[in-house]
Amino acid sequence: MNIRVRLFATLREGRGKELMLEALNEGVTPKDIINRLGILEEEVAILLINGRDGEMSTVLKVNDVVSIFPPVGGG
C-alpha cells in the first residue's frame, strides 16, 4: 500500500519535503517509516496522521498522510 509522508523544517534536509512510499506491507506504522527514513524517534516532536495526533505504533491505512515535525514553536 501507499503512504504519503510529509516532512518539515530540519527533517527535510537530505530527504525532501514530501515522499510517496509505495508497496508497503500491511501493518506498517509511523515507527517503521521513520526507521526507513533514518529519522530518530527523539527527533520527532509532533506526529500527525491525516492531520490528527498519531502514535508511533498506529497501524497505517491505505492513502494515509503522515506529517512529521521536529520541535517547532513560535507565536
Add this chain to the structure above:
Amino acid sequence: MFGFTGKVLRINLKEKSIKTEPLNMDLAKKYVGGRGLAEKYLMDEIDPKIDALSSENKLIFVTGPLSGTPTPTGGRYMVVTKSPLTDTVACSNSGGRWGAELKMAGYDMIIIEEKSDKPVYININNDEVTIRDASHLWGMVTSEVTEALIKEIGDEKVKVANIGPGGENLSRMAAIMNDIDRAAGRSGVGAVMGSKNLKAITVRGTGKPAVANPEKLKEVVANCNKKIRENGVTGQGLPTYGTAVLVNIINENGVFPVNNFQSSHFAKAEDLSGETLAEKYLIKRVGCYGCPIACGRHCKVDDLESGGPEYETIWGFGADCGVSDMGAVIKANYWCNELGLDTISASATIAAAMELYQKGYIKEEDTDGVPLEFGNADAVIQWTKRMGKREGLGDKLADGSYRLCEMYGVPELSMSVKKQEIPAYDPRGIQGQGLAYATSNRGGCHVRAYLISPEILALPEKLDRFSLEGKPQWVKVFQDLTAVIDSSGLCLFTSFAMGAQDYADMYNAVCGTDHTAQSILEAGERIWNIEKLFNLESGLSITDDTLPKRLLEEPIVDGPSKDNVARLGELLPNYFVARGWDENGVPTEERLEKLGIIVPPVKHKMKY
C-alpha cells in the same frame, strides 16, 4: 532596592513638567513589576470609564525588574494604558533594546499624563530629561523618525521608540515601534501616544540595575540558558526558522484560518512557510537585547527590507486574505512597521473588508481601483498604506474590523474578541485556545495564554486539542504564568523551555525575594484579577467573554479539523469556577481578599 531602580518618571505634557518620584515598592513586590505593576498604577490613577483617546488617559512605559539584567531575554518593556480599540486595559509588550536602555537610564516606569498642544518628543539621557519640539518629525514614517533623531541627538547609541502616521492619525490599531522594527503592537497603544501629540521617546542610559544576589543569579542564569539551548524549540526551531515555522504545522492540523475564517486549511501554505521564508527571502537573523534565542528575521523583497515577518503577520496578510505571495506579505509587513500599525489587526481588518466586498457590502466603486478580492496580493499592500494614511475607505479600516463591519450592519463578520482581531489559530479545532481568546483581558490575543503550546506543539505535554477536559485549569495557569513572565520583563518564548520555578529563581536572585513557583503564580493571578476589575469598571461584562458567532456556530468546512465548532459555552462556567469567580465572571470578594487585592471603595461606582 534590587531589580527595580526605584524611580518613576512622571511627565505632564500639558504643563510640560518632568518629575521623578520613588517607586511604590510595596506595590512593586505585590504586582511583580512591568505589566502588573503599571496596570495597578493605571487603575489607581484613572477612571477606567474615560475615553481612551481623551487627555485623561495615561500612557505608561514600564520595564520589568529583570529588564536590563543578565537574564535571558531581559530587554523587554511594556506599554500600559486604556485601549482605544477594546476599551479594556492594554498592555503591549516589545523587545529590541529600548526597554533595557530605559532601565539603564535609571527608570522603572515613565507615566505620561495629559496632552501636548503641539507635537513633541521626550529625550532621556540618564538624569537629564527634556521635552522637545517634534513638529519637524510629524508625518514621518518610523524609520525616518529614528534616523532623524539619532542624527539630531548626535549619539549613535540612542534608542528610539516612536509612532508613525498610524498613531498620529489615531488609528485604533496603531503600534508603538522601537529600534526600527520592534513593535508594542496590539490594542492601539500608538493611538494613545498620538492623541497626546507625543511622537517619540529617545533614551540613552549608562547605569546598571543592582542585583540582590549576583552569584546566585549567575548560577540560575546558566541553568536557564542551558535549558533554552537544549530545548528543541528555543535551541533549534526558533533560531533556525523564526516564528514562521508554525505555518506548516498549524495548516497541517487544519486550523490555519483562510479568507477571514471561512475555511481553515490553505492549499498553498508551503509558499508562506518558514521553510520558504528561510530559503528565499531571509537575509539575516537577529535577536533582542540579551536573547540567546534570536528568533527575529530580516527579510528582503525587491528593494524593501524589514524586520519580520512573524508567523502571525504571514498568516494575516497571507492565508487570511487568501494570498500566497510571500513577497506581498513582506511588503505589507514593511508598511505596517513604517506606518506604525499592528500587523495582526491590520491584516485581519483587510480580510474582513474582503469578506464585506465578497458579500456585496463594499462596492467596487468604493475601492479606488484596488478591489478587495480575496487572493489579491497587491490589495494587501495598497490597503495597508491607505489604512495607515486614512485614505479613502482606508479611513474606515483604520479603526479595525469590528467598527468597519458594524458600519455595514454586520459586526459578526469581524473575527474579533472585545473588538480586537484574533490571530492565526482557528479555535474551532483547538478548544483551549478558544477559551483563552474569549477570556483574554485585552481582547483577541494569543499571548495572554498560548494554549497552542500543549494543544498542538506538545509542550510541556500533549493535550487532545478537541477535548474540553482540564482546559479551564490549563488556561488559568497559562494566563497567570504569562502575566508573571511579562511583568518580570522577559520574553514569553522562554516558556517553551522554562517553568514557574525557573522564573521564581531568577526573580529571587535579582530582587532578593523568596518566591516559590506557587507564590509567583499567585502573583500572576493577582495581576489577572486586577485586569479583570479594570475591564468590569470600564463597562465590559460576561457578554464580552465570547467568540465571533462564526466560530461558535459554523463548523469548519474543510481539512483535518472539519465539522468542529468552538465549544465555549461548555468551558466558560468551569473557567469561572477555576478562577473563583461568580457565574457572571466577576471576581468574588473572597477570592480578591485571598489574593490581597484591596477593592477600592466604590471609587468608580462599581460593585464587585
